[in-house]
Amino acid sequence: MYCVGIDLGGTNIAAGLVDLDGNIIYKDSVPTQRQRQYQEIIKDMAMLAKEVIEKSNVPMEKVKSIGVGSPGTPDCKNGIIVYNNNLNFRNVPIREEMQKYLDLPVYVDNDANCAALAESAAGAAKGTKTSVTITLGTGIGSGIIIDGKVYSGFNFAGGEIGHTVIVVDGEQCTCGRKGCWEAYASATALIRQTKRAAVENPESAINKLVDGDLDKIDAKTAFDAAKLGDETGEAVVKQYIKYIAEGVINVINIFMPEVLVIGGGVCKEGDYLLNPLKEMVKAGVYSKEEIPQTQIKTAQLGNDAGIVGAAMLGA
Amino acid sequence: MYCVGIDLGGTNIAAGLVDLDGNIIYKDSVPTQRQRQYQEIIKDMAMLAKEVIEKSNVPMEKVKSIGVGSPGTPDCKNGIIVYNNNLNFRNVPIREEMQKYLDLPVYVDNDANCAALAESAAGAAKGTKTSVTITLGTGIGSGIIIDGKVYSGFNFAGGEIGHTVIVVDGEQCTCGRKGCWEAYASATALIRQTKRAAVENPESAINKLVDGDLDKIDAKTAFDAAKLGDETGEAVVKQYIKYIAEGVINVINIFMPEVLVIGGGVCKEGDYLLNPLKEMVKAGVYSKEEIPQTQIKTAQLGNDAGIVGAAMLGA
CATH class of the missing domain: 3.30.420.40 (ATPase, nucleotide binding domain)
Structure with a gap:
């Protein structure tokens, strides 16, 4: 199985298809153009997710979920970014918007937490629980x-x-x-x-x-x-x-x-x-x-x- | 079901039979006499545990476990206090010693952690996870x-x-x-x-x-x-x-x-x-x-x- 990871930044949106060991199979990025409405930004995120799945030649049924790392304060339970000044996000329903385009579970957390999870799963802290x-x-x-x-x-x-x-x-x-x-x-x-x-x-x-x-x-x-x-x-x-x-x-x-x-x-x-x-x-x-x-x-x-x-x- | 809780202090050993909601059914205490060998102190802890079970009129088969809160650095996995200066403990095998007298699972942690667990289970933080x-x-x-x-x-x-x-x-x-x-x-x-x-x-x-x-x-x-x-x-x-x-x-x-x-x-x-x-x-x-x-x-x-x-x- 595989998961899509999306790194939403102030400058670029980067996305990759990643295996369960944390290896990136294929990745790409597009400009964030952060002055836009969140609906447009999230639509681009969904399109980029579709693209990296297709270019990886992995069938959709092998894709387990999509994760989004965003700056700001997340509501992980509801897949929302509560606020972020840089992107001018206020209660942005990332999960809901993403699922208009992709029928997959969507997880949302902030970027620092994603970086820590990456190091834990596949980086300097691989093999540790804490x-x-x-x-x-x-x-x-x-x-x-x-x-x-x-x-x-x-x-x-x-x-x-x-x-x-x-x-x-x-x-x-x-x-x-x-x-x-x-x-x-x-x-x-x-x-x-x-x-x-x-x-x-x-x-x-x-x-x-x-x-x-x-x-x-x-x-x-x-x-x-x-x-x-x-x-x-x-x-x-x-x-x-x-x-x-x-x-x-x-x-x-x-x-x-x-x-x-x-x-x-x-x-x-x-x-x-x-x-x-x-x-x-x-x-x-x-x-x-x-x-x-x-x-x-x-x-x-x-x-x-x-x-x-x-x-x-x-x- | 019930659990025995033992609070090992520098002055007194206090023990109580406690229900799963954190209510103390019966409690008692004895002096620690901390200058003694740890074997003697732990024997007193075991005797006190037996006493509070008996005086509670709860049958032994309804007692799930014994927990010991001690000052010092614990090795919770092995039921040991690694060191504590006040009691002069160095790698004291509390679980092993206790189980010479009582055929029950024995858990060990330090006193500050026990206080926090108590407030979580039955005190000011009751009903919370964190x-x-x-x-x-x-x-x-x-x-x-x-x-x-x-x-x-x-x-x-x-x-x-x-x-x-x-x-x-x-x-x-x-x-x-x-x-x-x-x-x-x-x-x-x-x-x-x-x-x-x-x-x-x-x-x-x-x-x-x-x-x-x-x-x-x-x-x-x-x-x-x-x-x-x-x-x-x-x-x-x-x-x-x-x-x-x-x-x-x-x-x-x-x-x-x-x-x-x-x-x-x-x-x-x-x-x-x-x-x-x-x-x-x-x-x-x-x-x-x-x-x-x-x-x-x-x-x-x-x-x-x-x-x-x-x-x-x-x-």
Whole structure:
């Protein structure tokens, strides 16, 4: 059997036919054109689903379900996206609309949860029952997998680990609170921290790397400076990894997942990021060596996680 | 059918026969005498279990199981307490020892998890599938109930919400980290905050309430001073409730439980504590009014929670 996974993004709709082991048989994408009415967007999603089934040469009776991963707050029970600002969705009945075109069960969840489910089913946490996936991007996305399924609370709005405060009255977060983990450990936060350090330390290699143009600073700049031996760059990187570690330890002390998966562009730094992170986590977790410990791994599925995870919703 | 629940504490062993709705039919207790070998302690637990069954006039064939709630890190699968300093337990095989005296299934978990299970099965969160119970005492105890069962991770050591950092590099916590929620929102933390305020504000009613003896300050003192209109007392209470709220919001953003239960002596303050807490939580949670929200309730079962929750382990 197979499932269709649809990754609805602000820019593109990506869809794939996926087998029950999480392998993509065929995938394609179309532009979202997000300013449109939701009916049009969902019609395109349904057409794309039909296309990937046909191009896979898999008979329709072997397709079990369609899963949709969307940004926003889902009502998974009713297949609705309750709200999402980016797509201007308010109580959008994705399941109902999809089923106008396709006679298949339709599952809906948010994109961070789908990414976590993908890593659990076919990625870095494959073979585990319990895992947490953290994506360090513009914000911090997070998804919790318990007994192989997404956990998001009684109203499907849980799993917002990025919006847990690690510094009471700290940095302003986009969510309205102050001091959220996202405001310290997202890529956006790293860029802010790097800019501040560049201003305070004009002699730093950070400034040279961007030719003095602070707007050119990205999530890689501090790491690049650190690797050149620049003290300011090293300090920014060390403090940033500490912020990641504080949140990771919190997650481990709460969930004790078999695997904690970290994704997002910053993971391209590889062991340069992971080794000190693992050291800090080992030193900080509540339960010490006497018992088995959570493994920290980097995400494996990259851009395909959305498709694979959405497909796995109905697998 | 009925289950025996045993609440193993540092001072007393309490046991009760409990029906499947969580009602205690008969209960009794004996001193733990914790300096003894674990074999002797567990023998007393087994004898007490037999006694409460007999005194309940319930035939043995109607007793389904025995549950033991113990402080420490459990290995629930094997019925072991891996370690606990207070009782000096290291890999104590509670199930195996108990079954020398009683031919019944024996379940083991830690006391905070049992308290949460009790509130879920028969207390403030009765009728819900998903709840989190937080106990503000010497430390912060916490237990997570998902689908009616204790969640504690793959190694049974999770659920340590008290040991999540809310202030990076903040107050020293007993666990070794700095800035844990427990170091800000436990009763111990409130006493520390009250003492500091008393020293900094010698004119405060706090000092008068304890006749100038700071060692007499307890978790009630700041509340008592605040109720007298004392500014210092009011400030301590307000800040303390804020610390509770920050952690509670974190828990809600992660778990979105149907009910979040708060227990511990400080809950005797009732609405004086709960009303401002609920206001702060409402303002701070990530998901706003569009969807159903977590209810905050105070624990109902008090000292019986240990017996009831332990019994429910095998219900």
